Amino acid sequence: MNTFRIIVVGVILFFSSLGNTQSKQADYLEVIDALSLPDIRAAMLSSASHGLNYKAYWTDAMEQSFQQGGNPLLKTQANENFLNLLKDISLGVVNPESMGVDVKLKQKVFLTAPQLKVLLLASGTSANPFMESLVPKTAQYIALKEALHKLISYCSQGQWPELPPLKKDLKPGVYSPAIPALKERMRQLGYNIPSNDDIFDEDMVDAAVDIQWMSRVKPDGVISANGRTFKYLNTSCESRIQQVRLDMEKLRWFPQTFEDRYIFINLAMSQFTLIDKTGPSLFSMNFRTINGRVARKSPTLKDKIVYVVINPFWVVPPTIFKEDKVEEIRKLQPWEVEAYFQTRNYEVWNRDFTQRIDPTTIDWHAQDPNLDSEIFIRQKPNYNNALGVLKFMLTNSFAIYLHDTNQREIFSDPFRLISSGCVRLERPMDLAEYLLHGTPWTREMIERYAAKPGEVLDMDTRVALKKVMPVYMVFMTSQLSSDGVIRFAEDTYDQGSRLLKLGAW
Numbered sequence: 001m002n003t004f005r006i007i008v009v010g011v012i013l014f015f016s017s018l019g020n021t022q023s024k025q026a027d028y029l030e031v032i033d034a035l036s037l038p039d040i041r042a043a044m045l046s047s048a049s050h051g052l053n054y055k056a057y058w059t060d061a062m063e064q065s066f067q068q069g070g071n072p073l074l075k076t077q078a079n080e081n082f083l084n085l086l087k088d089i090s091l092g093v094v095n096p097e098s099m100g101v102d103v104k105l106k107q108k109v110f111l112t113a114p115q116l117k118v119l120l121l122a123s124g125t126s127a128n129p130f131m132e133s134l135v136p137k138t139a140q141y142i143a144l145k146e147a148l149h150k151l152i153s154y155c156s157q158g159q160w161p162e163l164p165p166l167k168k169d170l171k172p173g174v175y176s177p178a179i180p181a182l183k184e185r186m187r188q189l190g191y192n193i194p195s196n197d198d199i200f201d202e203d204m205v206d207a208a209v210d211i212q213w214m215s216r217v218k219p220d221g222v223i224s225a226n227g228r229t230f231k232y233l234n235t236s237c238e239s240r241i242q243q244v245r246l247d248m249e250k251l252r253w254f255p256q257t258f259e260d261r262y263i264f265i266n267l268a269m270s271q272f273t274l275i276d277k278t279g280p281s282l283f284s285m286n287f288r289t290i291n292g293r294v295a296r297k298s299p300t301l302k303d304k305i306v307y308v309v310i311n312p313f314w315v316v317p318p319t320i321f322k323e324d325k326v327e328e329i330r331k332l333q334p335w336e337v338e339a340y341f342q343t344r345n346y347e348v349w350n351r352d353f354t355q356r357i358d359p360t361t362i363d364w365h366a367q368d369p370n371l372d373s374e375i376f377i378r379q380k381p382n383y384n385n386a387l388g389v390l391k392f393m394l395t396n397s398f399a400i401y402l403h404d405t406n407q408r409e410i411f412s413d414p415f416r417l418i419s420s421g422c423v424r425l426e427r428p429m430d431l432a433e434y435l436l437h438g439t440p441w442t443r444e445m446i447e448r449y450a451a452k453p454g455e456v457l458d459m460d461t462r463v464a465l466k467k468v469m470p471v472y473m474v475f476m477t478s479q480l481s482s483d484g485v486i487r488f489a490e491d492t493y494d495q496g497s498r499l500l501k502l503g504a505w
Contacts, residue, residue, distance in 0.1 A: 025083075027113035031120055032079045032086075035127045037070060040078045043085075043127035050089055050135060051148055051245030057081040082127070086116075090134040092252040093503040102297040102475070102493060104398060105253050138258050139275075141251045143480035148244045150486070151237055154188055160237035166225040174200045182223070185233045190485035214269070214487050216415040232488065243478045243488060246499050250474055254302060262470040263305070265423060267291050267298050268477045268489040270416040272425060274434065285434065290405065290416040290424035297493050298421050298473060303394040305402070305469040308432055308441075310461040311381035311451050312391035317399050320420050325377055329364045337364070345380040345456050353378075381457040389450040390428040392435070394471060402471070404428040417492055423473070435465055 032040075044058035058081065065074045087110050096105040111119070111134075123129035135141070154160040163185060164178045179198045187193045191207035205221040208229055212219040215228040223229045258264075261276040274285040292298035296319065316325055332340055341347070341359045348357040351374055362375070379385050388404020398421075405424040410416060425431060429450075433443040441463050451457055477489045477496065491497075 024113065028083050028116065029079050031113055031117045032082055033075075034120065034125055035079075035082070035130070037066070037075050037078055039127040040082045041066060043131045044078075044082065046128055047085055047089065047131070048152075049145065049149065051144075051248040052085070052088065052093070057085045086131060086134055089131060089252070090256070092249055094249060094499055095502075096253040096300075098502055099300075099495070099498055102299050102495070103253075104299040104301040104396065108253070108255075134256075136251050136254070136256050138251060138254070138256075140264065140476070140479075141248060144244050144248050144251070144478065147478065147480040147486045148241065148248070150188075151241045151244065155237040155241065160185075160188065162236075163230070163234045166223070166230060169225065169227075170200050170223040172200055172202070172205050172221060176200070179204070182233060189233075189487075190480075190483070210485070210487075213414045214489055216417075216490070218414065235488070240478070240486075240488065243491075243496065246496050247476045247478045249499060249503065250300065250476065250495075253300075254472060254474070258472065259470050262472060265289060265291070265471070265473045266479060267300070267423075267473055267475040268492070269479065269487070272423075274431070285427075285430060287426040287430075288411045288416065289426065290407075290410055290419050292419050292421045293417050294492055296420045297475075298419065298423055299398060299400060300474045300495075301396060301398075301400070301472075303396050303400075303471045303473075305392045305435065305465060305471060306395055307393050307462050307464045308435060309391040309393060310432075310446060310449050310463065311389055311457050312385065312387045312403070312460050313381060314379040314386045316377040316379070317420065321377060326364060329359075334360070345382055345385070347378050347380065349376050349378055350374070351376070381451055381460055382455060383451045383453045385451075388424075388428060390425075390432050390446075392425075392428075392431065402428075402431075435469060436463060438466055439463065 041058055041062075045054050047057065048054045058078075062074060062077065062081075065071065091108045091110060095107045096103050097107055119133045120130050123133055151160075161181075163181050166176070166178055168174075168176070170176055170179065170182075175198050177198055179200060180196050183193045183196055183204060186204065186207045189207075191203070191210070193203050193207065195201060195203070200223075208221045208223055209219040211229050211232050212221075215232050217228050223233075258275075260278050262274075264273045264275065265271070266273075270289045270291055272285075272287050272289045274283075276283040329337060329340060337360050346359075348359045348362065349355065350357060353376070357375060381389075383389060384406040386406060388406055388408075390404040392402040394401045400422055402423045402425055407424075410418070411426040429443065429446065432441075432446050436442075436446070449461060475493050475495055477491050479487050481487060
């Protein structure tokens with residue numbers, strides 16, 4: 001009898017929930033029904049400017065019916081599809097929670113029907129302004145929309161043809177009949193190429209070097225017939241448009257607007273940007289980063305810096321412990337273990353960090369799956385600590401944060417997807433100075449406390465921020481930069497193909 005009652009209650013709750021959903025849907029559609037069919041149609045067609053497939057909302061069959069005069073069923077269908085469009089353009093076509101472990105975002109919540117009605121009235125009961133009120137307003141999204149417009153224009157007018165093949169490598173000072181076409185493509189991407197002759201000049205070299213940085217190859221300014229620079233320039237207009245569309249989708253997962261001060265990290269391009277609009281003039285900070293390799297991707301997420309650690313300890317994360325450190329130790333002879341720990345300033349501690357353990361007493365060859373959860377390896381603060389001398393703590397539960405590094409020379413390498421997930425910063429001291437401005441911790445004081453080469457410490461220093469700093473991390477393979485150049489990166493994390501499988505593009 002109890003089982004029967006549970007089933008009955010479950011059925012009642014299901015249909016009650018279904019009824020509430022249908023009621024909410026009806027409330028939304030009642031708001032949208034105030035719009036005329038031609039107005040809705042025009043807005044749907046214009047959604048292509050936001051990288052969406054307008055035919056997913058206004059189908060060929062609907063267009064045919066519209067041209068034949070339409071009918072009440074067409075208006076009903078248009079209302080439903082326009083509601084779907086409003087949700088997609090606000091929240092994203094793809095639920096970020098379905099993307100995999102390298103996207104740590106929850107899907108946003110759509111507006112209520114009353115809130116939607118307020119926006120409709122504020123837009124003058126006009127479909128396109130109504131739709132535009134829901135799109136992202138971030139600088140990154142607006143820039144990509146502009147890039148998309150340019151690329152679509154080139155494509156539609158046939159101005160992005162396949163480049164002529166190169167018969168030889170192009171170097172500074174070389175003449176070639178293929179060069180004018182290459183220069184035009186560089187101009188289309190936004191590079192400053194004034195001339196249109198057939199000589200490989202300095203402006204062209206500068207553009208080639210920049211492209212090589214984006215292609216993650218050693219920049220030499222040479223364009224080889226089968227090289228990555230030529231491939232970058234000869235990538236089809238349709239492929240570039242697709243990259244931009246998919247990146248616009250990723251930005252829809254984030255808040256519609258960013259704060260007046262925030263950090264934005266483009267993981268695909270390994271670039272850090274800090275924006276502060278709170279002062280009398282815009283302040284920005286830009287530099288390079290090192291972030292996660294393919295096997296240990298840095299996640300797309302929204303977080304915030306809450307405090308800075310000067311001279312941090314480094315607790316080896318479980319993945320690195322198991323896959324790197326234990327494997328390294330197992331290759332050592334027993335008498336080499338102690339030196340391994342001493343030279344690296346490593347210590348072994350129990351789970352609660354209440355007892356230090358002699359590493360030579362541990363059976364590192366034991367096939368114990370709990371080995372990495374029962375003990376921890378911790379590196380003492382020093383200049384060559386894996387985290388360097390500064391750590392910027394985020395609030396996530398994935399052990400992802402920003403930090404200095406002991407491999408400071410790698411920032412001059414164009415390929416910087418080599419970390420184990422955290423983000424290493426090229427200019428950590430500059431960031432610390434900015435974040436701790438207004439506290440007793442001036443730059444001079446931070447530098448005085450920071451460990452010097454050869455110095456090993458037993459204590460870290462934590463400094464809370466007066467105001468937390470929002471951080472946005474996203475793997476974007478396209479970007480319209482402030483210099484007017486549209487840049488692209490390879491989809492090393494393979495997010496694009498996953499998006500294509502999950503969404504109607």
